[in-house]
Amino acid sequence: MPTHSPVRPKRRKRSAHEARDEGLAAARDLLxxxxxxxxxxxxxxxxIGMSHTNVIHHFGSAAGLQTALMESMIRDLADALGDAVSQLHTDAAAPAALVDRVFDAFGEGGAGQLAAWLVLAREFDHLEAVRQAVLDLVAAVKARAPELPDQDSRIRAIVLLIAICAFGDAVIGPHLRDMLGQDEEAARRLVAQILPLLIVPPAS
Known part of the structure:
Protein backbone atom coordinates (compact mmCIF):
# COMPACT_ATOMS: atom_id res chain seq x y z
CA MET A 1 0.00 0.00 0.00
CA PRO A 2 1.26 3.53 -0.72
CA THR A 3 2.46 5.50 2.25
CA HIS A 4 1.37 9.06 2.84
CA SER A 5 3.53 11.83 4.25
CA PRO A 6 2.09 13.77 7.19
CA VAL A 7 0.03 16.75 6.08
CA ARG A 8 1.85 19.95 6.89
CA PRO A 9 0.06 23.23 7.60
CA LYS A 10 -0.24 25.32 4.44
CA ARG A 11 2.17 28.22 4.31
CA ARG A 12 0.44 31.59 4.38
CA LYS A 13 1.23 35.23 4.83
CA ARG A 14 1.17 36.48 8.38
CA SER A 15 2.43 39.52 10.24
CA ALA A 16 5.67 39.34 12.22
CA HIS A 17 3.65 39.45 15.46
CA GLU A 18 1.38 36.61 14.32
CA ALA A 19 4.36 34.54 13.18
CA ARG A 20 6.12 34.90 16.54
CA ASP A 21 2.96 34.11 18.48
CA GLU A 22 2.26 31.01 16.37
CA GLY A 23 5.89 29.95 16.64
CA LEU A 24 5.86 30.29 20.42
CA ALA A 25 2.56 28.39 20.72
CA ALA A 26 4.01 25.58 18.60
CA ALA A 27 7.24 25.58 20.63
CA ARG A 28 5.24 25.28 23.86
CA ASP A 29 3.30 22.31 22.45
CA LEU A 30 6.58 20.70 21.38
CA LEU A 31 8.08 21.22 24.84
CA ILE A 48 3.16 26.13 11.60
CA GLY A 49 3.94 25.71 7.90
CA MET A 50 6.88 28.11 7.85
CA SER A 51 10.26 27.64 6.21
CA HIS A 52 13.36 27.15 8.32
CA THR A 53 14.72 30.45 6.99
CA ASN A 54 11.62 32.37 8.08
CA VAL A 55 11.70 30.86 11.56
CA ILE A 56 15.33 32.02 11.86
CA HIS A 57 14.21 35.47 10.65
CA HIS A 58 11.72 35.77 13.51
CA PHE A 59 13.81 34.24 16.31
CA GLY A 60 17.42 34.65 15.17
CA SER A 61 18.60 31.19 16.20
CA ALA A 62 17.58 28.08 18.11
CA ALA A 63 18.82 29.75 21.30
CA GLY A 64 16.73 32.82 20.46
CA LEU A 65 13.64 30.65 20.01
CA GLN A 66 14.24 28.86 23.30
CA THR A 67 14.84 32.14 25.16
CA ALA A 68 11.66 33.65 23.72
CA LEU A 69 9.72 30.56 24.78
CA MET A 70 11.16 30.70 28.31
CA GLU A 71 10.26 34.39 28.63
CA SER A 72 6.73 33.82 27.33
CA MET A 73 6.07 30.90 29.68
CA ILE A 74 7.54 32.76 32.67
CA ARG A 75 5.17 35.68 31.97
CA ASP A 76 2.29 33.22 31.88
CA LEU A 77 3.39 31.69 35.18
CA ALA A 78 3.66 35.12 36.80
CA ASP A 79 0.17 35.98 35.46
CA ALA A 80 -1.23 32.71 36.85
CA LEU A 81 0.28 33.45 40.26
CA GLY A 82 -1.13 36.97 40.03
CA ASP A 83 -4.59 35.51 39.40
CA ALA A 84 -4.13 33.32 42.47
CA VAL A 85 -3.24 36.41 44.52
CA SER A 86 -6.37 38.21 43.31
CA GLN A 87 -8.50 35.21 44.15
CA LEU A 88 -7.07 35.02 47.64
CA HIS A 89 -8.32 38.57 48.24
CA THR A 90 -11.87 37.92 47.01
CA ASP A 91 -12.76 34.20 47.15
CA ALA A 92 -13.92 32.44 50.30
CA ALA A 93 -12.82 29.13 48.76
CA ALA A 94 -9.35 30.58 48.24
CA PRO A 95 -7.15 27.75 49.59
CA ALA A 96 -8.48 25.16 47.13
CA ALA A 97 -8.59 27.76 44.35
CA LEU A 98 -4.97 28.70 45.05
CA VAL A 99 -3.84 25.08 44.79
CA ASP A 100 -5.72 24.67 41.49
CA ARG A 101 -4.20 27.85 40.03
CA VAL A 102 -0.63 26.87 40.87
CA PHE A 103 -1.04 23.22 39.82
CA ASP A 104 -2.64 24.34 36.51
CA ALA A 105 0.22 26.75 35.84
CA PHE A 106 2.88 24.10 36.42
CA GLY A 107 0.96 21.31 34.66
CA GLU A 108 -1.29 22.47 31.83
CA GLY A 109 0.58 25.77 31.49
CA GLY A 110 3.90 23.96 31.13
CA ALA A 111 5.74 25.81 33.91
CA GLY A 112 6.87 22.52 35.43
CA GLN A 113 8.58 21.42 32.23
CA LEU A 114 9.98 24.92 31.82
CA ALA A 115 11.37 25.05 35.37
CA ALA A 116 13.01 21.65 34.96
CA TRP A 117 14.55 22.83 31.68
CA LEU A 118 15.86 26.07 33.21
CA VAL A 119 17.38 24.31 36.21
CA LEU A 120 19.02 21.53 34.18
CA ALA A 121 20.38 24.12 31.71
CA ARG A 122 21.61 26.25 34.65
CA GLU A 123 19.57 29.20 33.31
CA PHE A 124 18.82 30.47 36.81
CA ASP A 125 18.65 34.14 35.77
CA HIS A 126 15.35 33.49 33.98
CA LEU A 127 13.76 32.48 37.27
CA GLU A 128 14.24 36.03 38.61
CA ALA A 129 11.18 37.08 36.60
CA VAL A 130 9.02 34.92 38.87
CA ARG A 131 10.45 36.29 42.14
CA GLN A 132 8.01 39.22 42.53
CA ALA A 133 5.00 37.04 41.70
CA VAL A 134 6.03 34.58 44.41
CA LEU A 135 6.55 37.37 46.96
CA ASP A 136 3.13 38.82 46.05
CA LEU A 137 1.64 35.39 46.68
CA VAL A 138 3.26 35.25 50.13
CA ALA A 139 1.84 38.70 50.93
CA ALA A 140 -1.63 37.68 49.78
CA VAL A 141 -1.62 34.57 51.97
CA LYS A 142 -0.52 36.75 54.90
CA ALA A 143 -3.50 39.03 54.33
CA ARG A 144 -5.83 36.01 54.40
CA ALA A 145 -4.38 34.70 57.67
CA PRO A 146 -3.38 37.71 59.83
CA GLU A 147 -3.56 35.71 63.07
CA LEU A 148 -1.33 32.88 61.89
CA PRO A 149 1.40 32.19 64.49
CA ASP A 150 4.97 32.76 63.28
CA GLN A 151 3.28 34.19 60.22
CA ASP A 152 6.10 35.05 57.82
CA SER A 153 8.15 31.85 58.01
CA ARG A 154 5.04 29.67 58.14
CA ILE A 155 3.45 31.28 55.07
CA ARG A 156 6.67 31.05 53.09
CA ALA A 157 6.71 27.35 53.96
CA ILE A 158 3.09 27.03 52.75
CA VAL A 159 3.92 28.65 49.40
CA LEU A 160 7.01 26.44 49.11
CA LEU A 161 4.91 23.33 49.77
CA ILE A 162 2.35 24.22 47.09
CA ALA A 163 4.96 25.16 44.49
CA ILE A 164 7.19 22.12 45.01
CA CYS A 165 4.22 19.74 44.98
CA ALA A 166 2.89 21.37 41.81
CA PHE A 167 6.32 21.21 40.17
CA GLY A 168 6.85 17.56 41.09
CA ASP A 169 3.35 16.62 39.95
CA ALA A 170 3.93 18.31 36.59
CA VAL A 171 7.30 16.67 35.95
CA ILE A 172 6.98 13.12 37.31
CA GLY A 173 3.47 13.02 38.75
CA PRO A 174 1.83 11.09 35.87
CA HIS A 175 4.34 8.23 36.22
CA LEU A 176 4.17 8.09 40.02
CA ARG A 177 0.38 8.23 40.01
CA ASP A 178 0.30 5.33 37.56
CA MET A 179 2.63 3.27 39.78
CA LEU A 180 0.46 3.98 42.82
CA GLY A 181 -2.93 3.59 41.14
CA GLN A 182 -3.87 7.22 41.83
CA ASP A 183 -6.05 9.48 39.67
CA GLU A 184 -4.71 12.67 38.06
CA GLU A 185 -6.18 14.93 40.75
CA ALA A 186 -4.61 13.01 43.65
CA ALA A 187 -1.67 15.33 44.42
CA ARG A 188 -3.59 18.59 44.24
CA ARG A 189 -6.42 17.09 46.29
CA LEU A 190 -3.94 16.07 49.00
CA VAL A 191 -2.34 19.54 49.09
CA ALA A 192 -5.77 21.21 49.22
CA GLN A 193 -6.67 19.03 52.21
CA ILE A 194 -3.44 19.87 54.03
CA LEU A 195 -3.45 23.61 53.30
CA PRO A 196 -6.34 24.68 55.59
CA LEU A 197 -4.66 22.88 58.48
CA LEU A 198 -1.55 25.00 57.94
CA ILE A 199 -3.38 28.30 57.40
CA VAL A 200 -5.99 28.15 60.18
CA PRO A 201 -4.37 29.00 63.53
CA PRO A 202 -4.68 26.32 66.20
CA ALA A 203 -7.43 26.75 68.81
CA SER A 204 -6.19 28.24 72.04
Whole structure:
Protein backbone atom coordinates (compact mmCIF):
# COMPACT_ATOMS: atom_id res chain seq x y z
CA MET A 1 0.00 0.00 0.00
CA PRO A 2 1.26 3.53 -0.72
CA THR A 3 2.46 5.50 2.25
CA HIS A 4 1.37 9.06 2.84
CA SER A 5 3.53 11.83 4.25
CA PRO A 6 2.09 13.77 7.19
CA VAL A 7 0.03 16.75 6.08
CA ARG A 8 1.85 19.95 6.89
CA PRO A 9 0.06 23.23 7.60
CA LYS A 10 -0.24 25.32 4.44
CA ARG A 11 2.17 28.22 4.31
CA ARG A 12 0.44 31.59 4.38
CA LYS A 13 1.23 35.23 4.83
CA ARG A 14 1.17 36.48 8.38
CA SER A 15 2.43 39.52 10.24
CA ALA A 16 5.67 39.34 12.22
CA HIS A 17 3.65 39.45 15.46
CA GLU A 18 1.38 36.61 14.32
CA ALA A 19 4.36 34.54 13.18
CA ARG A 20 6.12 34.90 16.54
CA ASP A 21 2.96 34.11 18.48
CA GLU A 22 2.26 31.01 16.37
CA GLY A 23 5.89 29.95 16.64
CA LEU A 24 5.86 30.29 20.42
CA ALA A 25 2.56 28.39 20.72
CA ALA A 26 4.01 25.58 18.60
CA ALA A 27 7.24 25.58 20.63
CA ARG A 28 5.24 25.28 23.86
CA ASP A 29 3.30 22.31 22.45
CA LEU A 30 6.58 20.70 21.38
CA LEU A 31 8.08 21.22 24.84
CA UNK A 32 5.08 19.64 26.57
CA UNK A 33 4.91 16.72 24.14
CA UNK A 34 8.60 15.95 23.63
CA UNK A 35 10.69 17.89 26.13
CA UNK A 36 13.36 20.55 25.45
CA UNK A 37 15.07 18.50 22.71
CA UNK A 38 11.91 18.78 20.60
CA UNK A 39 12.03 22.59 20.58
CA UNK A 40 13.97 23.14 17.35
CA UNK A 41 13.63 25.64 14.53
CA UNK A 42 12.85 22.82 12.10
CA UNK A 43 10.10 21.34 14.26
CA UNK A 44 8.48 24.73 14.84
CA UNK A 45 8.60 25.46 11.12
CA UNK A 46 6.91 22.14 10.30
CA UNK A 47 4.24 22.74 12.94
CA ILE A 48 3.16 26.13 11.60
CA GLY A 49 3.94 25.71 7.90
CA MET A 50 6.88 28.11 7.85
CA SER A 51 10.26 27.64 6.21
CA HIS A 52 13.36 27.15 8.32
CA THR A 53 14.72 30.45 6.99
CA ASN A 54 11.62 32.37 8.08
CA VAL A 55 11.70 30.86 11.56
CA ILE A 56 15.33 32.02 11.86
CA HIS A 57 14.21 35.47 10.65
CA HIS A 58 11.72 35.77 13.51
CA PHE A 59 13.81 34.24 16.31
CA GLY A 60 17.42 34.65 15.17
CA SER A 61 18.60 31.19 16.20
CA ALA A 62 17.58 28.08 18.11
CA ALA A 63 18.82 29.75 21.30
CA GLY A 64 16.73 32.82 20.46
CA LEU A 65 13.64 30.65 20.01
CA GLN A 66 14.24 28.86 23.30
CA THR A 67 14.84 32.14 25.16
CA ALA A 68 11.66 33.65 23.72
CA LEU A 69 9.72 30.56 24.78
CA MET A 70 11.16 30.70 28.31
CA GLU A 71 10.26 34.39 28.63
CA SER A 72 6.73 33.82 27.33
CA MET A 73 6.07 30.90 29.68
CA ILE A 74 7.54 32.76 32.67
CA ARG A 75 5.17 35.68 31.97
CA ASP A 76 2.29 33.22 31.88
CA LEU A 77 3.39 31.69 35.18
CA ALA A 78 3.66 35.12 36.80
CA ASP A 79 0.17 35.98 35.46
CA ALA A 80 -1.23 32.71 36.85
CA LEU A 81 0.28 33.45 40.26
CA GLY A 82 -1.13 36.97 40.03
CA ASP A 83 -4.59 35.51 39.40
CA ALA A 84 -4.13 33.32 42.47
CA VAL A 85 -3.24 36.41 44.52
CA SER A 86 -6.37 38.21 43.31
CA GLN A 87 -8.50 35.21 44.15
CA LEU A 88 -7.07 35.02 47.64
CA HIS A 89 -8.32 38.57 48.24
CA THR A 90 -11.87 37.92 47.01
CA ASP A 91 -12.76 34.20 47.15
CA ALA A 92 -13.92 32.44 50.30
CA ALA A 93 -12.82 29.13 48.76
CA ALA A 94 -9.35 30.58 48.24
CA PRO A 95 -7.15 27.75 49.59
CA ALA A 96 -8.48 25.16 47.13
CA ALA A 97 -8.59 27.76 44.35
CA LEU A 98 -4.97 28.70 45.05
CA VAL A 99 -3.84 25.08 44.79
CA ASP A 100 -5.72 24.67 41.49
CA ARG A 101 -4.20 27.85 40.03
CA VAL A 102 -0.63 26.87 40.87
CA PHE A 103 -1.04 23.22 39.82
CA ASP A 104 -2.64 24.34 36.51
CA ALA A 105 0.22 26.75 35.84
CA PHE A 106 2.88 24.10 36.42
CA GLY A 107 0.96 21.31 34.66
CA GLU A 108 -1.29 22.47 31.83
CA GLY A 109 0.58 25.77 31.49
CA GLY A 110 3.90 23.96 31.13
CA ALA A 111 5.74 25.81 33.91
CA GLY A 112 6.87 22.52 35.43
CA GLN A 113 8.58 21.42 32.23
CA LEU A 114 9.98 24.92 31.82
CA ALA A 115 11.37 25.05 35.37
CA ALA A 116 13.01 21.65 34.96
CA TRP A 117 14.55 22.83 31.68
CA LEU A 118 15.86 26.07 33.21
CA VAL A 119 17.38 24.31 36.21
CA LEU A 120 19.02 21.53 34.18
CA ALA A 121 20.38 24.12 31.71
CA ARG A 122 21.61 26.25 34.65
CA GLU A 123 19.57 29.20 33.31
CA PHE A 124 18.82 30.47 36.81
CA ASP A 125 18.65 34.14 35.77
CA HIS A 126 15.35 33.49 33.98
CA LEU A 127 13.76 32.48 37.27
CA GLU A 128 14.24 36.03 38.61
CA ALA A 129 11.18 37.08 36.60
CA VAL A 130 9.02 34.92 38.87
CA ARG A 131 10.45 36.29 42.14
CA GLN A 132 8.01 39.22 42.53
CA ALA A 133 5.00 37.04 41.70
CA VAL A 134 6.03 34.58 44.41
CA LEU A 135 6.55 37.37 46.96
CA ASP A 136 3.13 38.82 46.05
CA LEU A 137 1.64 35.39 46.68
CA VAL A 138 3.26 35.25 50.13
CA ALA A 139 1.84 38.70 50.93
CA ALA A 140 -1.63 37.68 49.78
CA VAL A 141 -1.62 34.57 51.97
CA LYS A 142 -0.52 36.75 54.90
CA ALA A 143 -3.50 39.03 54.33
CA ARG A 144 -5.83 36.01 54.40
CA ALA A 145 -4.38 34.70 57.67
CA PRO A 146 -3.38 37.71 59.83
CA GLU A 147 -3.56 35.71 63.07
CA LEU A 148 -1.33 32.88 61.89
CA PRO A 149 1.40 32.19 64.49
CA ASP A 150 4.97 32.76 63.28
CA GLN A 151 3.28 34.19 60.22
CA ASP A 152 6.10 35.05 57.82
CA SER A 153 8.15 31.85 58.01
CA ARG A 154 5.04 29.67 58.14
CA ILE A 155 3.45 31.28 55.07
CA ARG A 156 6.67 31.05 53.09
CA ALA A 157 6.71 27.35 53.96
CA ILE A 158 3.09 27.03 52.75
CA VAL A 159 3.92 28.65 49.40
CA LEU A 160 7.01 26.44 49.11
CA LEU A 161 4.91 23.33 49.77
CA ILE A 162 2.35 24.22 47.09
CA ALA A 163 4.96 25.16 44.49
CA ILE A 164 7.19 22.12 45.01
CA CYS A 165 4.22 19.74 44.98
CA ALA A 166 2.89 21.37 41.81
CA PHE A 167 6.32 21.21 40.17
CA GLY A 168 6.85 17.56 41.09
CA ASP A 169 3.35 16.62 39.95
CA ALA A 170 3.93 18.31 36.59
CA VAL A 171 7.30 16.67 35.95
CA ILE A 172 6.98 13.12 37.31
CA GLY A 173 3.47 13.02 38.75
CA PRO A 174 1.83 11.09 35.87
CA HIS A 175 4.34 8.23 36.22
CA LEU A 176 4.17 8.09 40.02
CA ARG A 177 0.38 8.23 40.01
CA ASP A 178 0.30 5.33 37.56
CA MET A 179 2.63 3.27 39.78
CA LEU A 180 0.46 3.98 42.82
CA GLY A 181 -2.93 3.59 41.14
CA GLN A 182 -3.87 7.22 41.83
CA ASP A 183 -6.05 9.48 39.67
CA GLU A 184 -4.71 12.67 38.06
CA GLU A 185 -6.18 14.93 40.75
CA ALA A 186 -4.61 13.01 43.65
CA ALA A 187 -1.67 15.33 44.42
CA ARG A 188 -3.59 18.59 44.24
CA ARG A 189 -6.42 17.09 46.29
CA LEU A 190 -3.94 16.07 49.00
CA VAL A 191 -2.34 19.54 49.09
CA ALA A 192 -5.77 21.21 49.22
CA GLN A 193 -6.67 19.03 52.21
CA ILE A 194 -3.44 19.87 54.03
CA LEU A 195 -3.45 23.61 53.30
CA PRO A 196 -6.34 24.68 55.59
CA LEU A 197 -4.66 22.88 58.48
CA LEU A 198 -1.55 25.00 57.94
CA ILE A 199 -3.38 28.30 57.40
CA VAL A 200 -5.99 28.15 60.18
CA PRO A 201 -4.37 29.00 63.53
CA PRO A 202 -4.68 26.32 66.20
CA ALA A 203 -7.43 26.75 68.81
CA SER A 204 -6.19 28.24 72.04
Missing amino acids: LAGGPAAVTLANVGKA
